[in-house]
Amino acid sequence: MCSSKINKIKNFHPHPVTGKTDDSFVGLRIKGNDIHFFYPESYRFDEESLKVRMDIIDLLRTISIAKTSSIEPSRANNTTKVQGEYALMSYIWVIRDFLANGFYINREKTYKVNESGRVDWKRTMGTQPIVSNRNIIYPNIIVSVKNEVDNLIVDIHKYCVKKSIDFIGWLFNLSSSFIETKPFNAGIKKLYVATIQKELDKTFEDDKRIRLKHLLNVVVGLDTNENNDEFVYGVDSYYYIFERMIDSIFGNVKNMADFNPKASWQLLQNNYQERNSRDLRPDTIIVRDDGSVFILDSKFYRFGFTGDESDLPETTSIQKQITYGEYISKYVTKVDVKEVYNAFLLPYDKERDKFRSEDNLQYIGFAKSKWKDNKLGYELVHTFLIDLHHVVKTWSRLNHSDDVERLVSEILEHNEEAKGILGV
Known part of the structure; x- marks a missing residue:
């Protein structure tokens, strides 16, 4: 009984769907604090189950099928209409990555010569030295400095984590109240998108590309109106x-x-x-x-x-x-x-x-x-x-x-x- 209460999702309203006209939407509708989950009536679902959150995620994962490439796209489009198609699986990915690795930090360093910063002796000693009076002098001191773009991605990541938790943190028993972010508006959104896209264009590291693509999905899916608290993800027919x-x-x-x-x-x-x-x-x-x-x-x-x-x-x-x-x-x-x-x-x-x-x-x-x-x-x-x-x-x-x-x-x-x- 105790574990059931702990596992229970607040303000959660499950709705079995018959598939009949006007009762065929499958997915999520979130308005304010109320979470409405629509699932096919033949899908075994128990909101008291210890696996309730995984059962929800598993069903929501299948909705991505409706927007994957098809040899007959018109057939798919006529059968299903995806709403909120970009962000949901990226919300889940961002949260899981955050739980495993924490907030994004400056993983890449930028190196400059003869500027202020922390000296990187290994790189400095790899340069050509000058020998004078039996002294070895390195004329080109290499220092590591903070990468402004990388720092901006730190802000983007923090914002994406917060917004992902705001939308579906209930699937992980998480609240975003501990995360402070900068104000978000149309200009910031444009900057975030451009920054991520620029990094994607020059990055070939698979793990980093995956992270950047998910961050881009989240940012693109965000409305610049901070008061918009409605979220819909689903298909009109399963x-x-x-x-x-x-x-x-x-x-x-x-x-x-x-x-x-x-x-x-x-x-x-x-x-x-x-x-x-x-x-x-x-x-x-x-x-x-x-x-x-x-x-x-x-x-x-x-x-x-x-x-x-x-x-x-x-x-x-x-x-x-x-x-x-x-x-x-x-x-x-x-x-x-x-x-x-x-x-x-x-x-x-x-x-x-x-x-x-x-x-x-x-x-x-x-x-x-x-x-x-x-x-x-x-x-x-x-x-x-x-x-x-x-x-x-x-x-x-x-x-x-x-x-x-x-x-x-x-x-x-x-x-x-x-x-x-x-x-x-």
């Missing part, structure tokens, strides 16, 4: 992020163009000149050494939360999967395709009573069309629930072989089972 995380975990095909079913238009107004239509594009593809291909469609639908069959993928989604399978089976030549299989992946919370399980992956059945004979592997769309908490925690890892092997083996197993049920 659908695209879920799709990208699933692809990161399971997909092993990076160039998807060869797997995209294609069509074209030939219009009278263009003298029937052929013009390409926009391709269909599968979400995720797994290609195995034995020539088997698995087409995955990430569906950020509510079935894993509600159990309501009306929240399952509709016929148009089923039809698209079958089209993908047929196209890849017949027309893809870059891979020696032997068998093609289909699957939907929907989010759920494995610890919630509706579908309580010890497994991150739970099979719920398959979809089929009524215009095919369902004898081919890709004509059935096997459907799984995947624990969203697990996805959020692991999507950025480098090795997902266990998840992939588990999914592939289950698809193959249930495909044989389904054939028996259908008598095909």
Whole structure:
């Protein structure tokens, strides 16, 4: 009970999000002292947990996916709208770096000859001396002096630490009241940005460049109005992020163009000149050494939360999967395709009573069309629930072989089972 109180975040208001119209924003809204955290309803979240702050950070990290480069940026932009996109992960980085290393100090010295300052004897003795009457004289005394630019970066760093703590210090149980900074205005902001950019242009040290880039993100994201105490960071829809995380975990095909079913238009107004239509594009593809291909469609639908069959993928989604399978089976030549299989992946919370399980992956059945004979592997769309908490925690890892092997083996197993049920 005591540890729960210590861990509790003041003025914190969690909001599970259904994903419906007007209830799809995922992220943070901070106004004054009130912190509003919006998370997908299928994301396991407990504000009394000892790991509550890490659970918040993990979910917020996924939002950066919406602003990373994409081969189809228009698709990402149409699906998600990022607010406050520059600064949040830099706030977190700056605070963690501060906790580990303290305030930035003059790490680089500037050396001058025959000026006032602290003598650097090692460098001085490395210069050419004069020998006179058996005395060794160094005519060029090298001294280390304070670098004015470096000193300015000290001020910038201190200001960025303070502002980062002001925005998200509650994630680390920190207050910025102990940090004193100089007044901030449009002129100072311009100076800070120019100073950081100048240092970036001449710095090749990786660690320093990382720090400077985060400081720049924080400064660029700061409003010159000191009274502005509202902060928003999030996306209007989590659908695209879920799709990208699933692809990161399971997909092993990076160039998807060869797997995209294609069509074209030939219009009278263009003298029937052929013009390409926009391709269909599968979400995720797994290609195995034995020539088997698995087409995955990430569906950020509510079935894993509600159990309501009306929240399952509709016929148009089923039809698209079958089209993908047929196209890849017949027309893809870059891979020696032997068998093609289909699957939907929907989010759920494995610890919630509706579908309580010890497994991150739970099979719920398959979809089929009524215009095919369902004898081919890709004509059935096997459907799984995947624990969203697990996805959020692991999507950025480098090795997902266990998840992939588990999914592939289950698809193959249930495909044989389904054939028996259908008598095909």
